[in-house]
Amino acid sequence: MREQKSVKWKAEAMPCGNGRAPYGRLRPDGAGTGDAVWRTEARGAKKQRRGSMAKLYFRHGAMGSSKTANALMAAYNYYERGKQALLVKPKIDTRDVGVMRSRMGLEEKCIYVEELLAMSDEEICRYDCVIVDEAQFCRKQEIEFFLHIVDELEIPVICYGLRTDFRMELFEGSMWLLAWADVIEELKTVCWCGQGASCNTRFTADGRIVRDGEQIVVGGNDSYTALCRKHYKEGNLGPRRRTGHCG
Numbered sequence: 001m002r003e004q005k006s007v008k009w010k011a012e013a014m015p016c017g018n019g020r021a022p023y024g025r026l027r028p029d030g031a032g033t034g035d036a037v038w039r040t041e042a043r044g045a046k047k048q049r050r051g052s053m054a055k056l057y058f059r060h061g062a063m064g065s066s067k068t069a070n071a072l073m074a075a076y077n078y079y080e081r082g083k084q085a086l087l088v089k090p091k092i093d094t095r096d097v098g099v100m101r102s103r104m105g106l107e108e109k110c111i112y113v114e115e116l117l118a119m120s121d122e123e124i125c126r127y128d129c130v131i132v133d134e135a136q137f138c139r140k141q142e143i144e145f146f147l148h149i150v151d152e153l154e155i156p157v158i159c160y161g162l163r164t165d166f167r168m169e170l171f172e173g174s175m176w177l178l179a180w181a182d183v184i185e186e187l188k189t190v191c192w193c194g195q196g197a198s199c200n201t202r203f204t205a206d207g208r209i210v211r212d213g214e215q216i217v218v219g220g221n222d223s224y225t226a227l228c229r230k231h232y233k234e235g236n237l238g239p240r241r242r243t244g245h246c247g
């Protein structure tokens, strides 16, 4: 059984322990596997329980690549093993207050990045992992704080977010994550043509592609979809939608 679990963990939650099974974090004597045990240990013991270097992860994907669902599943993987992940998101989107919600309907309580920054190291050390959704909206100083969590507190930080906006330009958070993350991975999604889609496309109700404007419009009327680069350039939303024309 242990073998199987170990394989599953490797497949679904690589971030913790550099692909090693969570059991790699056991104390040398093999005892003290429970949450309660290491929680009562002093902060100085954190190196012992973590066993390997923590990393900063950036998992980027276009619209519709199930980033939030993946973030919630990663948190669940920790929970299933008696470990605790701290879910965090930037305050920019006030529609789902205090909740990380995926389109599939999965949801879990979360805190804002601002609240994370206000936490003491000691409070953050109660968690085994920090999972950030919508990380593209984070500011540079917040990504710097993630580096502090990874390097000094030795807790992995997994960020999910968009790489570029609807103009194909980097978000501030994505830029610093691309610059500093130890591991950069792409969550795939496909264009209507079947090719991989990396271009976030903003379009109006009448099928016109929007290429200019504010980077962030929360609660706007426009919709978003992911297209391959060719169809993004062409402004081709596919047969099921009216084709948009650039400018």
Ligand SMILES: [Zn+2]
Residues within 6 Å of the ligand: 191, 192, 193, 194, 195, 227, 228, 229, 230, 231
């Ligand atoms: Zn396409």
